[in-house]
Amino acid sequence: MNDYDSLVIESILLSEGYEKALSIDDASLVIVNGCSVRKHAEDRAMGFLSSVRKESRQEKKIVLAGCLARSVKNIPDFVDIAVPPTEYKNLLEILRNNRNSVEIKSEGDYTGISIKSGITLLISISKGCDNFCSYCIVPFLRGKEISFSSESIIEQIKKSVNENTREILLMGQNVNSYIYKGLDFTSLVSMVLSEFKGMRVRFVTSHPKDFSIKLIEIMSDNKYLCSHLHFPLQSGSDRMLSLMHRKYTLKEFKSLVELSRTILPDIAITTDVMVGLPKESKDDFNETLNALRDIRFDDAFMYKYSSRRFTLSRYIDSPSSDEGLSRLKELIDIQKKIKKEKITALKGKLLNVLVERKSKNRDTEYYGRDSGNRNVIVKGKSVEKGKTYNVRINEICGLTPTGEKTEEK
Numbered sequence: 001m002n003d004y005d006s007l008v009i010e011s012i013l014l015s016e017g018y019e020k021a022l023s024i025d026d027a028s029l030v031i032v033n034g035c036s037v038r039k040h041a042e043d044r045a046m047g048f049l050s051s052v053r054k055e056s057r058q059e060k061k062i063v064l065a066g067c068l069a070r071s072v073k074n075i076p077d078f079v080d081i082a083v084p085p086t087e088y089k090n091l092l093e094i095l096r097n098n099r100n101s102v103e104i105k106s107e108g109d110y111t112g113i114s115i116k117s118g119i120t121l122l123i124s125i126s127k128g129c130d131n132f133c134s135y136c137i138v139p140f141l142r143g144k145e146i147s148f149s150s151e152s153i154i155e156q157i158k159k160s161v162n163e164n165t166r167e168i169l170l171m172g173q174n175v176n177s178y179i180y181k182g183l184d185f186t187s188l189v190s191m192v193l194s195e196f197k198g199m200r201v202r203f204v205t206s207h208p209k210d211f212s213i214k215l216i217e218i219m220s221d222n223k224y225l226c227s228h229l230h231f232p233l234q235s236g237s238d239r240m241l242s243l244m245h246r247k248y249t250l251k252e253f254k255s256l257v258e259l260s261r262t263i264l265p266d267i268a269i270t271t272d273v274m275v276g277l278p279k280e281s282k283d284d285f286n287e288t289l290n291a292l293r294d295i296r297f298d299d300a301f302m303y304k305y306s307s308r309r310f311t312l313s314r315y316i317d318s319p320s321s322d323e324g325l326s327r328l329k330e331l332i333d334i335q336k337k338i339k340k341e342k343i344t345a346l347k348g349k350l351l352n353v354l355v356e357r358k359s360k361n362r363d364t365e366y367y368g369r370d371s372g373n374r375n376v377i378v379k380g381k382s383v384e385k386g387k388t389y390n391v392r393i394n395e396i397c398g399l400t401p402t403g404e405k406t407e408e409k
């Protein structure tokens with residue numbers, strides 16, 4: 001969501017005639033869009049903010065944006081304006097009047113804005129979250145969940161697509177709970193697929209408790225809905241899942257994965273896993289390791305718990321950070337091995353790849369992503385950026401499947 005916020009800010013400013021500076025030194029306005037979801041990200045953004053101030057040779061307006069604008073306790077004096085994501089629609093007015101806006105005043109609906117699009121167009125279909133997972137700060141910073149109307153989403157896509165757009169990424173904290181006047185997420189996806197024929201469509205992020213298997217059925221019937229599901233497990237221990245308020249069990253999660261793979265055997269399933277939540281025992285952690293071994297995700301984002309303001313889990317005693325780190329390392333090692341095995345198994349297979357860019361160093365090498373959202377290297381002379389090819393994988397470079405195009409698709 002943070003990348004999307006940056007795009008929204010950039011789109012608003014460019015449409016008003018602002019120009020992108022080549023360096024921070026050249027800029028008269030610096031906007032630091034900070035994420036607060038994890039402490040590490042927050043610390044990095046605050047460090048960057050201080051460095052902007054220290055290293056600036058000229059006077060410039062410094063704006064703190066993103067969730068950080070609402071979550072940080074003491075905004076540094078040198079920050080001229082703080083503006084959280086819910087207020088970006090009023091960004092120009094806020095900049096003109098040089099005023100802070102840290103309260104939730106608007107609905108945080110970006111649907112009227114034309115979003116800058118590359119090959120992939122990012123579109124937010126909802127804002128906020130009502131799930132209140134015990135470790136997560138998002139509901140406190142982004143407010144309650146609001147689904148935008150299907151008409152405004154379609155309108156925004158029409159306004160934002162350009163001659164380069166080939167893929168639409170529908171985004172929300174929990175896309176599966178999207179509902180607007182009786183229209184649910186599967187209906188919205190079908191609507192987008194039929195309105196923008198020939199465009200690839202993806203979505204992120206799914207919540208297992210609200211997930212509908214109908215989405216996988218649509219994927220298997222329509223090649224333009226990408227065969228990728230980002231499905232955050234978070235923990236393999238039911239005790240931890242309950243402490244996290246995730247509202248599903250490992251058994252329920254696994255049965256959704258199994259059903260998805262039965263309907264669409266080639267689907268790529270990725271996940272998020274957290275270690276070190278307060279009260280996580282060695283047994284709980286071992287259950288997470290076993291879940292990873294059993295489910296065999298194509299890829300995983302793994303991270304160590306960090307205590308966040310407002311959240312419930314910060315009031316529970318935590319294991320030592322050393323323990324969290326060693327658990328994280330063990331988890332990463334196991335998942336790396338699984339990922340390598342799964343990537344190696346792609347040798348000889350045909351992947352449907354959208355080419356996104358040319359290699360800087362090699363004339364006949366291109367980079368793209370397949371339907372499962374894997375990075376793929378495409379080799380060949382007549383490959384074109386923005387085109388989709390069936391690519392036969394004949395080698396694995398590092399962890400990247402590599403092959404030659406067989407035909408345009």
Ligand code: SF4
Pocket residue numbers: 129130131132133136137138139173174207
């Ligand atoms: S679903 Fe849970 S983890 Fe995801 S944004 Fe909402 S509260 Fe946070």
